[in-house]
Amino acid sequence: MNRDKPKYMQIIEAAVIAIAENGYHQTQISKIAKQAGVADGTIYLYFKNKEDILISLFKEKMRVFIENLEEIIQTGANASDKLSKMIDNHFSVLANNKHLATVTQLELRQSNKELRLKINAILKEYLNLLDNILVEGMMNGEFNPTMDVRVARQMVFGTIDETITSWVMNDFRYSLLDNAPKVKHLLLNGLKNN
Amino acid sequence: MNRDKPKYMQIIEAAVIAIAENGYHQTQISKIAKQAGVADGTIYLYFKNKEDILISLFKEKMRVFIENLEEIIQTGANASDKLSKMIDNHFSVLANNKHLATVTQLELRQSNKELRLKINAILKEYLNLLDNILVEGMMNGEFNPTMDVRVARQMVFGTIDETITSWVMNDFRYSLLDNAPKVKHLLLNGLKNN
């Protein structure tokens, strides 16, 4: 399998850097190849085409988010705690990798609808875990049991996403992590069972 | 002034349709011209370049959102009522113009950071009005007076945005307006002063 070979991740890491620094459309295959220290043609031994690099990159990075979230779900005390830890994790992974933040929040979206659908499919697994947390909270009385799970998920994810995108658009000028408690407080307030 | 001439809006409407149907990067100037019923060169009598069409389009459309919101602010009973009506308006304008929804939620984002900044600058006026509503609610006891306005704004706008984008990505398969009450309920719950 390609992803077990060293050059696969080498190219993906190069793509994250190159795309974050130059923007998706300004990042030619030759730039990624140069950054990765391989020839242009070598890229095509590991990826079908340029779009495939983006998809694979997102898949690999989402894997971290998902693995972390799975562990959070196993160790969290309750739904509120799990949601809180999920937000902490989401923020801290990106706060620690600004290149990746730039790519996921800005560059990845510069793609046509077809590519967006593929990205959404990958995101699905992550959002399903979020749904599980929400349902758990609805069933055990932490969250409003009558709320629409899809809308609740969209609020949670939309808020996280907008918060991070603003931080990226503002050139990381303030601490993302400082916003985590405020975000959690507002969201949990919105979800809670009155 | 350009925007008073009939062809200015004619080209913008054509651009909305062409971009919604083909995607921004797949929409050649010639496609917009054809859709507008003018020659390619005519586009350049009204717009500096392709990017300027996108910017102008967004500016003209945001004008509607802003004007509506200004009226809502003048006529709303209180902050909660104003926020509720703002969401209704935002949803209904886009529910009634799916082409525009596609452009604002998907195609407009397929632009480099520089263009995104210009778009954000235009959006600013709308978000400032939202901030005014939030502050009003914080001062009169409707909303949590200790919350961070920026984060609250990001929750409100992020939720609205994510909700609409999902609807577009799902090919308008369900009613966007049916989600409005759920969205409002969750958001107002999150903001309210306990």
Add this chain to the structure above:
Amino acid sequence: MNRDKPKYMQIIEAAVIAIAENGYHQTQISKIAKQAGVADGTIYLYFKNKEDILISLFKEKMRVFIENLEEIIQTGANASDKLSKMIDNHFSVLANNKHLATVTQLELRQSNKELRLKINAILKEYLNLLDNILVEGMMNGEFNPTMDVRVARQMVFGTIDETITSWVMNDFRYSLLDNAPKVKHLLLNGLKNN
């Protein structure tokens, strides 16, 4: 006749200035029109097309050279004197109109062969007068009676042309007129009957 109407010369003078300042290919019809204070379309009431402006411009300006030279031929003492006065005239007209010098020496040549042929046809009349001077000198013993008139004419005109072009290319940094005596001395020495 067009050339008797005031706007005809007005456009030609505007063209000389605009072309000298911007270069032939950078001089759009609209620039000439603006410089002339007329509408773009008005240009086409007086000239067939852009090329025709260039041709007409050259024709009108050559008329001055030719009229002056005709008078010189009538008043000059002998062939050497006439040649000397021709050079003086040629240099002084352009020394007094640097815009025109730029146009004739640089911009006018940025044209295809077809246009060059038309320009040459206009130049012909001037060169014929030069030939007359040369022949007169050959017949009365001033100039080498065995020389080839065409080659002699090419030496005289080529030297004048190269001298002026160098002056233009050097941004008029030195006095063109100071070179006239040197040019005359060398040329007359070359032509003279030993």
Add this chain to the structure above:
Amino acid sequence: MNRDKPKYMQIIEAAVIAIAENGYHQTQISKIAKQAGVADGTIYLYFKNKEDILISLFKEKMRVFIENLEEIIQTGANASDKLSKMIDNHFSVLANNKHLATVTQLELRQSNKELRLKINAILKEYLNLLDNILVEGMMNGEFNPTMDVRVARQMVFGTIDETITSWVMNDFRYSLLDNAPKVKHLLLNGLKNN
């Protein structure tokens, strides 16, 4: 280095032919590519842009003139002999390559001032060698020791240039080489020390 690769000269030779046959502005990159038997994009592996082809072409071709002239300077008997051989060489190289003559005398001049300056810079080396010959002749008594070298050079080069341009404009209808003795005779007569 680019110029050591076979395709570099292959493209230059193709450019000479294509430009001579169609004119500079009528010669699209695709025409040169076709003539050279390469793809359009390949041109850009060897040349920065269209203008760079013209510059490089002139540089490569001037190299021949300069190398020949350097040998002439080393082997010529005296200044008059060297000048005579220089003219022979200049005429014969172009007489044997009419495409090149068309390009240097007509097409190369269809360029803006900036390009002309670059061309002049390349020509400089050749004209410097000419200056050396003239100075040698002035110092050893062959040429008028009081003449202005710049003006003398302009006479020599201007005469050569005009002679060849006329030959090209007349569609090579007569023998260029037949004119060489006449040109030499006139020029040497003009330069000589009386």
Add this chain to the structure above:
DNA sequence: TATGAATGAGGGTTCATTCAT
């Protein structure tokens, strides 16, 4: 596997010219 020279399709933009007023 790895290379990198070669390919060639594709499009935003300019501007000379026209023509309805």
Add this chain to the structure above:
DNA sequence: GATGAATGAACCCTCATTCAT
């Protein structure tokens, strides 16, 4: 005659992808 808004043909260059080595 005069206008200037509208036209639409034309082209340089980029860059994702291929393939012979």
